């Protein structure tokens with residue numbers, strides 16, 4: 001399997017927890033990761049050693065009350081939350097508009113196994129819920145209210161999951177997403193960010209998840 005992160009610090013945390021996995025830092029935002037992930041997947045396939053699963057991993061914003069700082073969110077839906085049109089009647093997604101998709105669903109059995117493993121004693125607080133992908137980080141109460149009204153079950157926000165999922169889907173591969181919570185989604189407050197503890201949670205999560213990724217049905221090819 002291939003794990004895709006945005007930045008090197010996230011890739012290092014994943015590799016420290018799961019040293020045998022292929023991990024690639026592909027840049028920030030859905031477009032950067034979609035392009036780099038598609039290239040990596042296509043190259044692996046052309047070389048005769050295709051991947052069987054792609055996982056988007058990194059830090060993310062936690063949506064109250066679902067995901068507190070340090071928690072780990074496993075996506076049961078990977079949602080492009082701002083891909084659409086602003087209209088006088090509110091936001092219309094590209095799916096509403098009839099020319100695209102805004103949700104990828106990871107394999108249910110895989111996300112259930114991931115959540116189960118993370119709930120082991122000594123593991124981080126684990127939540128299985130939709131994770132939103134945005135191109136603009138939420139930084140106001142108004143935007144938070146708007147997003148949570150549209151996605152009441154969502155527990156986290158990041159900037160890459162949907163891009164990774166689109167690349168995986170282009171090669172007919174399953175995709176999963178995992179976010180370790182570094183900040184609370186809401187009015188911008190850089191001083192409240194806890195990036196170090198979130199990276200430690202990400203590392204711990206991947207060390208717990210190793211056995212799941214080595215199970216035959218999700219085996220790296």
Ligand SMILES: O=C(O)c1cccc(C(=O)CC[C@H]2O[C@@H](n3cnc4c(=O)[nH]cnc43)[C@H](O)[C@@H]2O)c1
Pocket residue numbers: 006007028029058059060061062134136137138139157158159160182183184185188189190
């Ligand atoms: O300057 C800011 O206010 C600010 C707020 C949140 C994130 C940033 C970044 O530039 C980091 C983006 C990077 O980290 C992931 N991430 C972490 N927290 C969030 C979030 O609350 N919403 C969206 N993305 C987040 C993201 O996946 C990127 O890789 C700056």
